Amino acid sequence: MLQTNLNHVETEAQYNEILQNNENVMICCGRMGPMCVPVYDAMEDLEKEYPHVSFYDMEFDNPDAHVIRNLPECRGFMGLPFTVYYKNGKVVKATTSLQNYEQIKEILDAEFSK
Amino acid sequence: MESKKYDIIIIGGGPAGLTAGIYSSRAKMKTLIVDTGTIGGQMILTFEIANYPGVESTTGFQLAKTMKNQAKSFGCDILSNVRLTDVEFKGKTKSVIINNKDKYSGKAIIWATGGRSRMLNIPGEKKFKGRGISYCATCDGDFFQDKEIIVVGGGNSALEEAVALTKYASKVTIVHEFDHFQAFEHAVEEAKKNPKIDFIMESHLQEFKGNDSLEKVVIKNLKSGKITEKRIDGVFIFVGYEANNDFLKDKDIKLNDWHEVVVNGNYETNEEGVFAAGDALAKRYRQITTAVADGTIAALNAIEFINRN
Ligand SMILES: Cc1cc2nc3c(=O)[nH]c(=O)nc-3n(C[C@H](O)[C@H](O)[C@H](O)COP(=O)(O)OP(=O)(O)OC[C@H]3O[C@@H](n4cnc5c(N)ncnc54)[C@H](O)[C@@H]3O)c2cc1C
Numbered sequence: 001m002l003q004t005n006l007n008h009v010e011t012e013a014q015y016n017e018i019l020q021n022n023e024n025v026m027i028c029c030g031r032m033g034p035m036c037v038p039v040y041d042a043m044e045d046l047e048k049e050y051p052h053v054s055f056y057d058m059e060f061d062n063p064d065a066h067v068i069r070n071l072p073e074c075r076g077f078m079g080l081p082f083t084v085y086y087k088n089g090k091v092v093k094a095t096t097s098l099q100n101y102e103q104i105k106e107i108l109d110a111e112f113s114k
Numbered sequence: 115m116e117s118k119k120y121d122i123i124i125i126g127g128g129p130a131g132l133t134a135g136i137y138s139s140r141a142k143m144k145t146l147i148v149d150t151g152t153i154g155g156q157m158i159l160t161f162e163i164a165n166y167p168g169v170e171s172t173t174g175f176q177l178a179k180t181m182k183n184q185a186k187s188f189g190c191d192i193l194s195n196v197r198l199t200d201v202e203f204k205g206k207t208k209s210v211i212i213n214n215k216d217k218y219s220g221k222a223i224i225w226a227t228g229g230r231s232r233m234l235n236i237p238g239e240k241k242f243k244g245r246g247i248s249y250c251a252t253c254d255g256d257f258f259q260d261k262e263i264i265v266v267g268g269g270n271s272a273l274e275e276a277v278a279l280t281k282y283a284s285k286v287t288i289v290h291e292f293d294h295f296q297a298f299e300h301a302v303e304e305a306k307k308n309p310k311i312d313f314i315m316e317s318h319l320q321e322f323k324g325n326d327s328l329e330k331v332v333i334k335n336l337k338s339g340k341i342t343e344k345r346i347d348g349v350f351i352f353v354g355y356e357a358n359n360d361f362l363k364d365k366d367i368k369l370n371d372w373h374e375v376v377v378n379g380n381y382e383t384n385e386e387g388v389f390a391a392g393d394a395l396a397k398r399y400r401q402i403t404t405a406v407a408d409g410t411i412a413a414l415n416a417i418e419f420i421n422r423n
Binding site (some may be wrong): 003031032033034035036037038041042045075076077078079080095096097098100101102 | 150151152153154158159160161173174175194195197243244245246247248250252253254257258326327348
């Protein structure tokens with residue numbers, strides 16, 4: 001399990017349930033590595049600012065993480081973490097590699113207006 | 115604008131800033147650390163730290179967490195992921211504005227904004243970051259199993275990471291701008307004797323090309339001027355570091371030609387009451403131990419400065 005203060009997605013069933021029951025979802029799929037930790041950290045801070053968005057992380061090496069690794073929107077991704085944004089269960093944006101607080105905020109504002 | 119009052123405001127929460135925070139809050143100075151990113155700085159970018167005395171081996175993430183908790187335990191306030199809007203370095207009372215709206219005032223400032231990896235700043239670099247271009251071999255190496263990659267650079271990081279990447283890649287080509295390497299001799303030897311590594315010297319990458327992901331690079335030979343295209347699956351860039359002092363360019367803090375902060379023996383800048391520490395300084399060795407030492411000395415001098423005035 002990732003050592004963050006975010007809620008974790010641990011199974012495919014849980015992933016499906018989250019997407020079914022939440023309008024705005026952001027999931028960061030990575031390891032406890034240098035490019036991933038700053039994204040989790042930014043998400044922990046943004047969680048307070050965006051109560052209408054559900055923030056999760058998922059361990060990249062969890063076999064069930066194929067639900068993210070194999071998304072067509074993540075084709076060509078070769079940098080951790082893979083971060084995916086969903087609206088009503090559909091992918092609206094996906095990014096690869098390190099994104100800073102400002103870049104994430106920009107996506108949240110564009111995709112999940114309050 | 116109403117301001118929240120502090121004794122010492124530290125800009126940057128890497129090892130230099132956190133150490134300064136530990137010393138000044140422990141000395142009962144009301145202390146604030148502000149950071150535009152994640153607390154821990156470049157330590158967060160480091161998988162394993164094996165040369166920090168007293169700690170046999172740890173992750174950068176863990177060491178950063180420990181330092182942050184230590185600073186907090188002495189009462190230091192810490193704000194991360196903020197936007198630094200303005201800093202007033204002049205006068206008896208210094209002020210810092212963040213997120214365009216929150217003002218903090220202090221009697222002394224410690225500038226500890228560290229450094230970042232240099233980018234090549236050539237066409238396609240931003241587009242293919244994470245889609246074939248990487249700055250972290252340990253993070254992304256396993257995406258390049260049996261693939262052909264380029265490593266750009268000629269220092270220790272470039273050569274050591276090139277060798278490490280042969281664990282995954284079928285072939286690694288090191289592209290370097292000079293006809294010799296800056297790395298230590300043993301790192302050069304290791305790379306030269308590795309059968310999977312070859313070299314393109316005296317050359318620059320000029321452009322990255324591809325569709326969904328990186329497919330080709332354009333390489334210019336600096337001696338002959340000849341331009342070639344090479345098919346490639348990935349490029350790892352290790353071309354050194356630069357100080358995070360962009361914010362100081364139109365301020366009156368003295369910088370050297372490389373935009374590094376110049377300080378005196380007390381780690382004080384040309385501006386009274388403004389101190390600096392860590393990788394943001396003009397100095398030769400950039401390590402966690404040296405940042406921690408700088409942070410200590412800057413904080414002790416800032417405390418003395420406040421007590422004297
Ligand atoms: C990949 C890698 C591996 C390394 N391995 C080792 C090692 O094994 N051992 C070792 O001793 N050293 C190592 N180093 C070097 C070491 O990490 C640095 O020398 C050290 O972190 C410098 O500390 P610092 O506090 O000066 O700056 P940094 O660690 O760079 O921290 C500066 C902080 O300031 C923040 N900041 C930047 N600009 C602003 C601004 N305008 N306003 C507010 N905040 C700002 C940044 O977000 C950052 O958090 C490594 C570095 C890297 C990149």
